[in-house]
Amino acid sequence: MKKKTPHRLGRAAEPYIWILPSVILMAIFIIVPIGFVFRMAFSQVTKAGLIKGFAGFDNFSKVLGSAKFSMVLKNTIIWTVLVVVLSTVLGFILALLLNNKFKGRKIARAIVVFPWATTLVIQASAWKFIINTDYGALNTLLKSLGIIQSNINWTPTPEAFFGWEIACGIFVTIPFVCFTALSGLQSIDNTLYEAAIVDGSNYWQKLFHITLPLVKPSLTVATVLNIIYVFNSFPIVWTITKGDPASRTDTLVTYLYKLAFYNGKQGEAAAVSVIGFLILLVCASCYMVSTLKKGED
Amino acid sequence: MRDDIRVNWKKLLSRILLYFVVVLICLFILYPYFVMFTTALKSREEIFSMNGTVFPLKYMWTNFADIWSRAPMAKYMLNSILIAGGSTLIAMLCGIPAAYALARMKFKGQTAFLGFIIVSQMFAPVVLLIGIYKVMQILNLTNSILGLVFVNAAFNQAFTIWLLRGTFMSISAEMEQAATIDGCNRVQAMLRVLLPVAAPGIVTTLIFIFINAWNEYTVALCLISTDTFKPLTVGINIFNGYNMIEWQYLFAASIFAIIPVVILFMSIEKNLTSGLTAGGVKG
Numbered sequence: 306m307k308k309k310t311p312h313r314l315g316r317a318a319e320p321y322i323w324i325l326p327s328v329i330l331m332a333i334f335i336i337v338p339i340g341f342v343f344r345m346a347f348s349q350v351t352k353a354g355l356i357k358g359f360a361g362f363d364n365f366s367k368v369l370g371s372a373k374f375s376m377v378l379k380n381t382i383i384w385t386v387l388v389v390v391l392s393t394v395l396g397f398i399l400a401l402l403l404n405n406k407f408k409g410r411k412i413a414r415a416i417v418v419f420p421w422a423t424t425l426v427i428q429a430s431a432w433k434f435i436i437n438t439d440y441g442a443l444n445t446l447l448k449s450l451g452i453i454q455s456n457i458n459w460t461p462t463p464e465a466f467f468g469w470e471i472a473c474g475i476f477v478t479i480p481f482v483c484f485t486a487l488s489g490l491q492s493i494d495n496t497l498y499e500a501a502i503v504d505g506s507n508y509w510q511k512l513f514h515i516t517l518p519l520v521k522p523s524l525t526v527a528t529v530l531n532i533i534y535v536f537n538s539f540p541i542v543w544t545i546t547k548g549d550p551a552s553r554t555d556t557l558v559t560y561l562y563k564l565a566f567y568n569g570k571q572g573e574a575a576a577v578s579v580i581g582f583l584i585l586l587v588c589a590s591c592y593m594v595s596t597l598k599k600g601e602d
Numbered sequence: 603m604r605d606d607i608r609v610n611w612k613k614l615l616s617r618i619l620l621y622f623v624v625v626l627i628c629l630f631i632l633y634p635y636f637v638m639f640t641t642a643l644k645s646r647e648e649i650f651s652m653n654g655t656v657f658p659l660k661y662m663w664t665n666f667a668d669i670w671s672r673a674p675m676a677k678y679m680l681n682s683i684l685i686a687g688g689s690t691l692i693a694m695l696c697g698i699p700a701a702y703a704l705a706r707m708k709f710k711g712q713t714a715f716l717g718f719i720i721v722s723q724m725f726a727p728v729v730l731l732i733g734i735y736k737v738m739q740i741l742n743l744t745n746s747i748l749g750l751v752f753v754n755a756a757f758n759q760a761f762t763i764w765l766l767r768g769t770f771m772s773i774s775a776e777m778e779q780a781a782t783i784d785g786c787n788r789v790q791a792m793l794r795v796l797l798p799v800a801a802p803g804i805v806t807t808l809i810f811i812f813i814n815a816w817n818e819y820t821v822a823l824c825l826i827s828t829d830t831f832k833p834l835t836v837g838i839n840i841f842n843g844y845n846m847i848e849w850q851y852l853f854a855a856s857i858f859a860i861i862p863v864v865i866l867f868m869s870i871e872k873n874l875t876s877g878l879t880a881g882g883v884k885g
Contacts, residue, residue, distance in 0.1 A: 338733025537726030
């Protein structure tokens with residue numbers, strides 16, 4: 306046990322001792338890796354990963370110059386925007402439904418937890434099996450229901466594959482949005498609605514003038530966190546297509562993984578990482594500004 | 603009164619519609635799990651047959667037993683427990699004092715530290731993998747469970763501190779001050795007075811980190827090459843060969859990986875969401 310230190314300097318140092326373990330942990334395993342990534346992005350790196358001197362913007366120009374990269378960037382933006390927007394809308398609607406009092410609500414909530422709790426690699430494997438053309442579960446189900454006669458090819462093009470990956474991304478992201486929105490919904494004072502009913506407001510007026518403004522803070526937090534998670538999400542694309550064929554279903558993270566660990570181009574992979582940071586930095590600073598601002602209010 | 607009847611009909615109709623939609627959504631959410639379970643019970647021939655059926659023709663319960671001999675499943679499971687448990691322990695040991703300092707003390711650089719915690723959330727391990735790999739080489743921790751423990755603990759610090767700080771701030775400091783007057787020092791006051799009161803929040807945080815680490819895939823995929831060091835998420839892909847996928851075994855093994863987490867998650871779901879938004883909104 307630490308002795309009480311009446312000494313002034315000891316007092317002033319105390320908070321830093323409390324945060325020290327956490328700072329050390331994050332310094333070694335987050336800050337140092339960030340440093341390495343930036344250093345490698347501006348260095349010549351051998352296939353074995355050895356850093357060989359300053360290379361300026363060589364890695365960046367190689368990355369930005371390749372035709373694949375613009376496609377990968379486009380994929381990443383489509384992936385992030387579609388997954389975040391659609392899962393936010395659907396998650397919010399689901400939260401509105403589950404906010405009603407009905408029998409079996411607890412069971413419904415428990416079921417909605419499932420996709421959130423399941424590791425993405427397993428969820429993605431299940432979907433990969435479901436959409437398979439030759440023996441997939443979806444074709445089997447539709448055939449036994451008599452809706453189709455012969456197997457449908459659900460993934461005729463790489464774009465179709467990517468579409469399914471986005472659908473899978475939405476599927477696993479909805480619960481998080483739903484539960485954050487739900488906790489916001491449940492903190493709304495019921496008297497507000499009662500007053501609105503007295504004023505003769507209809508359902509939509511109540512939704513847009515009371516519910517949405519009050520749930521907005523929770524939804525904003527969920528959305529910003531989602532942008533970061535979805536942008537950086539690796540397992541779904543990796544499990545279903547590995548970014549193939551020819552990077553047509555790659556996002557930034559699967560692309561850089563292949564560059565670094567399959568093609569031995571760690572310098573270029575580091576440059577892709579840095580580009581990813583810069584994109585997310587904009588989002589993170591928005592998040593920080595908005596949350597710290599709210600703290601002051 | 604006709605108006606009343608009309609209102610009642612409307613109410614009944616919206617009730618029915620609500621049930622219909624909710625049941626439909628629940629069925630949709632459960633569909634992949636249904637597929638996993640029924641596929642895990644089929645034989646290989648049945649899965650790849652062109653005239654497949656929704657339910658197995660012959661229930662192969664032996665699949666669930668076979669996976670333990672066809673792959674080092676027990677080892678994977680033990681590794682997952684060690685990784686998730688170790689990460690949780692370290693994340694809490696580092697996170698509790700930090701959250702306590704942020705909730706109860708004022709110091710220079712406090713805002714900067716909080717800011718860093720928020721920003722650190724945007725650095726997913728996958729983007730830093732190359733850097734993490736280098737650090738692991740220097741520390742001689744590549745291909746080790748301990749390495750994964752540290753990485754998971756570090757990347758869960760932000761959440762740990764954020765959730766715990768919110769919990770601590772929602773508890774009045776008066777009791778601790780009283781304990782200090784009675785001769786306790788700060789550490790004793792925290793351990794004996796604050797932590798027992800904060801137990802629900804601590805348990806929520808603990809389980810959340812455990813689940814995160816249990817479900818982690820990318821870093822483990824990159825750092826671990828020896829089969830017997832792999833956690834479940836990576837290990838079960840032994841059934842996911844390049845040319846041939848043993849779906850029945852893959853899904854049987856998956857079910858073992860999912861069940862503990864789903865149960866844990868259900869137990870904290872309510873606390874976790876309120877904690878997440880409270881932390882975010884209160885700043």
